[in-house]
Amino acid sequence: MNIRIICIGDELLSGDTVNTNLAFIGEELANHGLNVAAETCVPDDMDAIHDAIRQSDGADVLIFIGGLGPTTDDLTRAAVASYLGFQIRVDESLKQHIISYLGERRRNMADAYLDIQSQVIDTAELLPNNNGTAPGQLIRRGNALWALLPGPPREIKPMFINFLLPKILEKCDSIVETLTVRVCALPESIVESKARHAIEGISGLHFAICIKKDCIMIRLSKPADSNPQALDLAKQRLQKEFGHYLLPDECLTTAHYLGILLKDRHLMMATAESCTGGGIAAAMTDTAGSSEWIVGGVVTYANEWKMNVLGVHEETLQRHGAVSEATVHQMLDGLQMRFDVQAGVAVSGIAGPGGGTPEKPVGTVVIGAFAPHWRCVKTFHFSGLRDTVRQRTVNAAINLLITGLLETNH
Amino acid sequence: MNIRIICIGDELLSGDTVNTNLAFIGEELANHGLNVAAETCVPDDMDAIHDAIRQSDGADVLIFIGGLGPTTDDLTRAAVASYLGFQIRVDESLKQHIISYLGERRRNMADAYLDIQSQVIDTAELLPNNNGTAPGQLIRRGNALWALLPGPPREIKPMFINFLLPKILEKCDSIVETLTVRVCALPESIVESKARHAIEGISGLHFAICIKKDCIMIRLSKPADSNPQALDLAKQRLQKEFGHYLLPDECLTTAHYLGILLKDRHLMMATAESCTGGGIAAAMTDTAGSSEWIVGGVVTYANEWKMNVLGVHEETLQRHGAVSEATVHQMLDGLQMRFDVQAGVAVSGIAGPGGGTPEKPVGTVVIGAFAPHWRCVKTFHFSGLRDTVRQRTVNAAINLLITGLLETNH
Numbered sequence: 001m002n003i004r005i006i007c008i009g010d011e012l013l014s015g016d017t018v019n020t021n022l023a024f025i026g027e028e029l030a031n032h033g034l035n036v037a038a039e040t041c042v043p044d045d046m047d048a049i050h051d052a053i054r055q056s057d058g059a060d061v062l063i064f065i066g067g068l069g070p071t072t073d074d075l076t077r078a079a080v081a082s083y084l085g086f087q088i089r090v091d092e093s094l095k096q097h098i099i100s101y102l103g104e105r106r107r108n109m110a111d112a113y114l115d116i117q118s119q120v121i122d123t124a125e126l127l128p129n130n131n132g133t134a135p136g137q138l139i140r141r142g143n144a145l146w147a148l149l150p151g152p153p154r155e156i157k158p159m160f161i162n163f164l165l166p167k168i169l170e171k172c173d174s175i176v177e178t179l180t181v182r183v184c185a186l187p188e189s190i191v192e193s194k195a196r197h198a199i200e201g202i203s204g205l206h207f208a209i210c211i212k213k214d215c216i217m218i219r220l221s222k223p224a225d226s227n228p229q230a231l232d233l234a235k236q237r238l239q240k241e242f243g244h245y246l247l248p249d250e251c252l253t254t255a256h257y258l259g260i261l262l263k264d265r266h267l268m269m270a271t272a273e274s275c276t277g278g279g280i281a282a283a284m285t286d287t288a289g290s291s292e293w294i295v296g297g298v299v300t301y302a303n304e305w306k307m308n309v310l311g312v313h314e315e316t317l318q319r320h321g322a323v324s325e326a327t328v329h330q331m332l333d334g335l336q337m338r339f340d341v342q343a344g345v346a347v348s349g350i351a352g353p354g355g356g357t358p359e360k361p362v363g364t365v366v367i368g369a370f371a372p373h374w375r376c377v378k379t380f381h382f383s384g385l386r387d388t389v390r391q392r393t394v395n396a397a398i399n400l401l402i403t404g405l406l407e408t409n410h
Numbered sequence: 411m412n413i414r415i416i417c418i419g420d421e422l423l424s425g426d427t428v429n430t431n432l433a434f435i436g437e438e439l440a441n442h443g444l445n446v447a448a449e450t451c452v453p454d455d456m457d458a459i460h461d462a463i464r465q466s467d468g469a470d471v472l473i474f475i476g477g478l479g480p481t482t483d484d485l486t487r488a489a490v491a492s493y494l495g496f497q498i499r500v501d502e503s504l505k506q507h508i509i510s511y512l513g514e515r516r517r518n519m520a521d522a523y524l525d526i527q528s529q530v531i532d533t534a535e536l537l538p539n540n541n542g543t544a545p546g547q548l549i550r551r552g553n554a555l556w557a558l559l560p561g562p563p564r565e566i567k568p569m570f571i572n573f574l575l576p577k578i579l580e581k582c583d584s585i586v587e588t589l590t591v592r593v594c595a596l597p598e599s600i601v602e603s604k605a606r607h608a609i610e611g612i613s614g615l616h617f618a619i620c621i622k623k624d625c626i627m628i629r630l631s632k633p634a635d636s637n638p639q640a641l642d643l644a645k646q647r648l649q650k651e652f653g654h655y656l657l658p659d660e661c662l663t664t665a666h667y668l669g670i671l672l673k674d675r676h677l678m679m680a681t682a683e684s685c686t687g688g689g690i691a692a693a694m695t696d697t698a699g700s701s702e703w704i705v706g707g708v709v710t711y712a713n714e715w716k717m718n719v720l721g722v723h724e725e726t727l728q729r730h731g732a733v734s735e736a737t738v739h740q741m742l743d744g745l746q747m748r749f750d751v752q753a754g755v756a757v758s759g760i761a762g763p764g765g766g767t768p769e770k771p772v773g774t775v776v777i778g779a780f781a782p783h784w785r786c787v788k789t790f791h792f793s794g795l796r797d798t799v800r801q802r803t804v805n806a807a808i809n810l811l812i813t814g815l816l817e818t819n820h
Contacts (some may be wrong), residue, residue, distance in 0.1 A: 015437025027425025277695025278688025285687025
C-alpha cells in the first residue's frame with residue numbers, strides 16, 4: 001500500500017516548528033507493518049500545495065497535515081477541494097458543535113472565523129477532534145483515501161489513532177503483522193545478538209533494531225502468507241531471553257518502568273544529581289502518578305551543596321575530586337542517611353564542553369544507585385556534546401537502578 | 411531564490427528519528443531572509459531518491475540531507491551521481507583524512523566501508539566535516555548549487571553554517587536583510603502590540619512573530635531596494651521599547667539569560683521544585699558555565715520533603731494545600747534560610763492529568779521567586795497536557811525571576 005504525507009505550513013519550513021507529526025504517524029504505521037512512501041512539506045501557498053498533490057496523486061492513502069485553521073493562511077481545505085473540483089460548504093451542525101465546544105471552554109471565535117472553521121469539502125466524512133475546533137475530513141476517491149488532519153500534535157494524535165488508522169487498516173488486503181518490543185538497561189550490541197539468537201529458526205520474520213531515546217526497540221514483521229504462529233513464538237522466545245528487561249507496553253518510558261518496579265516493591269526513591277542538574281528527577285516525574293515512587297531529589301551542583309546537603313566530606317572532594325566514585329558513594333550515603341530513602345541514584349560528571357582533564361576527559365560520569373541490600377557505583381565514558389552526555393547519564397542512572405532491582409530480586 | 415531540500419532515510423519515515431535538520435536549516439535561512447520552497451523526505455531507495463530529484467530539479471539550491479554513510483543503505487552519493495550521469499571515484503586524500511580522523515579517536519573502519527566513505531562524485535567540491543567521517547559534497551550545475559550533507563545534527567550544523575550557507579548567500583543578487591530579536595518574560599499579545607507600535611512609520615518592513623519554546627521571536631525583513639536604514643532604526647526602537655527584556659544574541663535560551671543576569675549581579679540561585687520535578691534546575695544547568703549562577707536545588711515532590719527539607723509547616727499544607735501561595739512562600743523561606751541563597755525560585759502545581767479539583771483544576775501552578783529586597787508569589791493557570799504544563803511552569807518561573815532582577819534594578 002502506497003501511503004504519502006503532505007505537511008502544510010510556513011512554520012515547518014522556516015524552522016519555527018519541528019515536524020514531529022511525521023515521526024508520530026510514521027511510527028504508528030510502522031507498528032502495523034506499513035511504510036510511508038514519501039513525505040512532502042510545503043508552505044501555506046495554493047500553488048505549492050497543488051504541486052505537492054500532483055506529485056503524490058496515485059497514492060492509496062494521502063494524508064494532509066495542517067492548514068485546517070480559520071485564518072487566511074489555512075489553505076488545505078480550499079486547495080484539496082479545488083484540485084478535485086469539489087465544492088466547499090458551511091456545515092451548520094459542525095458550526096453548532098464548534099460553538100458548544102468553545103462555550104464549554106469559555107472561549108469564542110469571531111463569526112467570520114467560525115464560518116471558515118465550519119467549512120466541509122463535499123462528500124467528506126468528518127473525523128471528530130476532541131482537542132480542538134478543526135475536524136478531520138476524509139474523502140474517498142475511487143479506492144484511494146484522502147485525509148485532512150489538523151497540525152497541532154494534541155489534536156492529530158488521538159484523531160489519527162482513533163479514527164484514521166482503523167480506516168487505513170481496513171484497506172489492507174493482507175495485514176503485515178508486527179511485534180514491537182523494547183529492551184532497557186542493555187546495550188544495543190547485546191540486545192541485537194541475543195534477540196537474533198532467540199528467534200533463530202523462526203522463518204519468514206523481518207528483523208529491525210533501533211536505538212530509541214531511552215531503550216532499544218526491536219520490531220519484527222511477518223508477511224500474511226508466512227507461518228501464522230511465528231510472531232507468537234518469537235514473543236515467547238524474546239520474553240524468555242530478556243525477561244524483566246522488556247519494557248511492558250503500558251510503560252511510556254524506561255523511567256516510568258523504574259517507577260512501576262519501585263511501586264511493586266513498595267520502595268520510594270530519591271535522586272542526588274550534579275551534572276544532570278535535575279534531569280533524572282524530571283524524567284522520574286514525567287509520568288502521572290510518580291508520587292507513588294519518588295519522594296524528591298537534590299541537585300548539588302556546587303561542591304558546597306554536596307557537602308552541606310549530602311554530607312560529602314571536603315577531604316574526599318579535595319583528594320578524589322567531585323567526579324569520583326568516592327564522592328558518589330558519599331552522595332548515596334547522604335540520600336540513605338540524611339534523607340532516609342530506601343532507593344536512589346546519584347551522579348557526578350563532566351558534561352562539557354569545558355572542565356575536562358587528561359585523566360577525566362569530558363564525558364566522564366560516575367553513576368551510583370542503591371536499593372535495600374544492594375549498591376553499585378560505576379564510572380562511565382560518554383561521547384557527544386553536553387546535551388547528549390547529560391541525556392545518556394539520565395538513562396544510565398535509571399537503567400542502573402533497574403538492573404539493581406531486577407538482579408537482586410527485590 | 412528557489413531552495414529545496416531532500417531528506418533521505420527510512421528512519422525519518424518510520425518515526426525512529428524526528429527530522430530536526432529541516433527546522434535547523436529553515437531557521438538559518440529565514441534569518442537571512444531566504445525561504446525553503448519545499449522539502450521532500452524519501453526512504454533509502456534509489457527510485458524514490460530519483461523521483462524526488464526529478465521533482466526538485468530546477469531549484470537554484472538543492473540540499474540533500476542524509477544517506478552519506480558507508481553502509482549499503484547509504485545511497486545519496488550513488489543516486490545523485492547516476493541522476494547526473496557523473497562518475498564516482500575513491501579519493502585517496504579523503505581516505506587518508508578519514509583514517510587519521512578515526513585514529514585520533516582510537517576508532518577504525520573496515521576497509522570495504524572505508525572505500526565507500528572515501529567516494530566522491532566527479533567535479534564535487536568537499537565540505538569539511540569536523541564531527542564525523544562523511545564530508546559534504548558540493549556540485550555546481552550551471553547556476554544551480556547541489557549540496558550533499560550528512561544527517562547527524564552535530565555534523566550537519568557546523569558544516570551548513572560554516573561552509574554551505576556562505577556559498578548560498580554568495581548566490582543572492584539582492585540580499586533580503588533581516589533582524590531577529592527575542593523577547594522574554596512578556597506575553598505574545600503584548601510583545602506584538604508593543605513591537606508593531608515601536609516600528610510604526612518605518613516603511614517597507616515585513617513583520618513576523620512566533621512563539622518559541624521559551625520566548626517570543628520577532629523577525630523583521632527588508633527587501634534590498636527599500637530604505638537602507640530601516641532595520642537599524644527598527645533595532646533602536648525595539649531596544650528602546652523592550653530594553654533588558656530582549657535576549658542578547660549570545661544567550662541560547664532564556665534560562666541562559668537569567669544565568670547571565672545573576673552572574674552580572676554576583677548572585678547565585680537555587681531552586682525548590684514540586685510539579686516540575688527538577689526541570690527548572692535542569693534548564694538552568696543546560697548551558698556550559700552554569701556553576702557561575704546556580705548552586706543547586708531541591709525537588710520536594712512529597713509533602714514530607716517539603717516539610718523536612720524546606721521547613722514548610724504541616725499546618726500550612728493542611729490548611730492551604732501543597733499548591734498554594736502560602737506553601738510556596740514557605741518553600742522560598744526554606745531556600746533563603748536553610749540553604750542561605752541570595753536568589754531562587756519555587757513552584758508547586760497540578761500538572762495533571764489527575765489531581766485537579768473544582769477550586770484548583772489541572773494546570774493551576776503557584777510560582778514564587780526572590781532576589782535581594784524582592785519577592786513575588788503568583789498563581790498561574792496553564793492549559794495543555796502534563797508535559798506542556800510542566801514546560802510552561804519552567805518558563806514562567808525563569809521569567810518571573812528575570813522580571814524581579816530587571817524591575818528592582820539589581
